[in-house]
Amino acid sequence: MDPDKFNTLRKGFLEFLILSIVSSGRVYVADLMQRLSKTDFATQEGTLYPLLSKMRREQLLDYEWQESDTGPPRKYYKLAATGRKQLAEFREYWKSLTGLIEELGKPS
């Protein structure tokens, strides 16, 4: 496998995976990292924070501050309306894409 090719793919998918995780309920950055850590999409804060800030700018996500017992207040992210819509579109597209790959892979 050519790792570079897959890296490009992964980069593009990370955003949708984040949308997907956030859709399951409000999450804190450490939760996000933990959910991703066991997958092929493990990532670090240095990548995550700029991406989350971009996604918030695009109104895909929103956050609210919440007090924490162990330190300063934390940002909890949740899905915004545009994000919900985009995630639904992505899921649709993903389904049609896997269908297409299966379909084209069959000997004709």
Place this chain on the structure above:
Amino acid sequence: MKTVINVSLSGHPKTFQLEEDAYKALQAYLDRARARLSRDPDHEEVLRDLEQSIGEKLGKSLRGDDRVVSRKEVEVVLEEIGAVNTGNGEAAAETTPFDRPRRFCRIDEGKWFFGVCQGLSAYSDIAVEWVRVIFIIGTFFTGGALILVYLLLAFVLPQVRDRREYDASLRTRAGTA
């Protein structure tokens, strides 16, 4: 004797005591992050997020102790957080103010006399007001000799219309270099 530097990190009420080396490592990371985020409209917020994360991890590493943080500990935390990655060709955005292309010239836009101070401001990234203050004070201290320097610069420096033209001229120079 070892120098210890008190550092406060965004969102954390407590100050961290860092060894000088540890402080330098942290400063270098944040400077690099700032440079890489230079095109991000929310860069201040992202930097605050990063600082908060660094503080949280340092706090964990100290486990409530009130001791000095070593360079090694800071490095472990920074390693965990990873370099800032904006995902869109940060190599280009990484030109720090020190190694960006620059040239001496006069800039007409906003000039008082010949635009020499505007030009110096664009060259040095120092606000033009400061350049003027330095010039005026310098003129007093040198008994007016700086005025001659000003006039000489006004005579020899090439002239551009505004900052946009200045930036454009840098790009063409970088392109042909």
